[in-house]
Amino acid sequence: MSNQVLINIGYLLVLLGLGYFFGRRAEAKHYKDIQRREQLYLALPTVSSEQPIGDISVQNCVLVRGSVVISVDYFKRMLAALRAFFGGEVQAYETLLDRARREAVLRMKESCPGAAQIINLRMETASIHRGANSIGSVEVVAYGTALFNSDSDSTSDGSANAEPIAVSSHPSRSGPTGD
Amino acid sequence: MLMTNIETIPGKQIVACQGVVAGSTVRTKHAGRDFMAGIKNIFGGELRGYTELLEESREQAVKRMQQQATQLGANAVVNVRFSTSSVAAGAAEIYVYGTAVTVAD
Incomplete structure (x- = not known):
């Protein structure tokens, strides 16, 4: 009888330990990766307004999106349950959602090499239900309209740093972010 | 087919509007993927199987919306929105909608 209890507790502790170590490692690695890629895509302006920043002559526009399903580890789920x-x-859960959103935006940016700007960025979050225990994993979709400049070739070439135009030189139209 | 999620298509003129078009699909995960996801739920991290599944279904929903737009004689869809809802445990509905329009240069 007490043996059974001990086994159960041991099982729980192993799961917690695994979640703690692997979850932490995975999160740290993911954040490092996100930061590196965000630096890489800094040159591709992404705005949530419908108007592009600066004056650009648009040749082509494409609806782009990126999505990710990400799950929280066992330890953090336990922590969240305690919090509740x-x-x-x-x-x-804050870091989970933060990671998911940033990853989705990055994937969206990666899906359109050569774009000059992405406008009207929208985010959509949904929790993926797994039976009774609801949260735990979320899906985030980021989508927007990628604008291609007339002088940047919109096909293949695949390089992230394809020198999108310098748009920040028009402070007059940079809208809500520039004050 | 041109698609944007803003109200216009930059550089082009909308000459006719065909109304709202939509595409949707309801998908459920399969046991193998769910098993892997269960394991991943202990360690945390991306559930690649689910990401692919939802991406596939979103692709299909978009395709259905485009078909509907083509049927109506449109050549572009503006103001596209995505939405996801879980209708039952383990099943998700992906819904895409927008306004079908005809554009000219």
Whole structure:
């Protein structure tokens, strides 16, 4: 009887340990990767407004999107469950959603090499249900309209740093972000 | 077919509007993928099987919307929106909608 209890507790602790170590490692690695790629795509302006920044002559426009399904580890899920008892900020899920959103935006950017700008960025979040225990994994879709400049070739070439035009030189039209 | 999620198509003129078009698909995961996802749920990280599944179904929904637009004689869809809802445990509906229009240079 007490043996059974011990086994159960041991099982739980192993799961927690695995979740803690692998989850932490995976998160740190993912954040590092995200930061590196964000630096790479800094030259591709992405805005949530319908108007492009600066004056660009648009030759082509394409609807682009990127999506990711990401799951939280066992340890953090436990932490969040505890949090739900006391109330307050659930940091475990904050980082999960942050990672998912940034990853989705990056995938969207990666899907359109040669674009000059991405406008009207929209995000869509859905939680993937797995039976009774609801959250745990989320899906994030980021989508927008990629504008291709007339002098940037819109096909293949695949390079991230294809020198999109310098648009930040028009402070007058940079809208809500520039004050 | 041209698609944007803004109200116009930059550099082109909308000459006719064919109304709202939509495409949807309901998908469920299969046991193998779910098993892998269950394991991944312990360690955390991306559930690649699900990402692919949802990406595939989104592609299909878009295709259905484009078919409908073509039937109506449109050559572009503007103001496209994506939406996901889970209708039952393990099944998700992917819904795409937009406004079918005819554009000219």
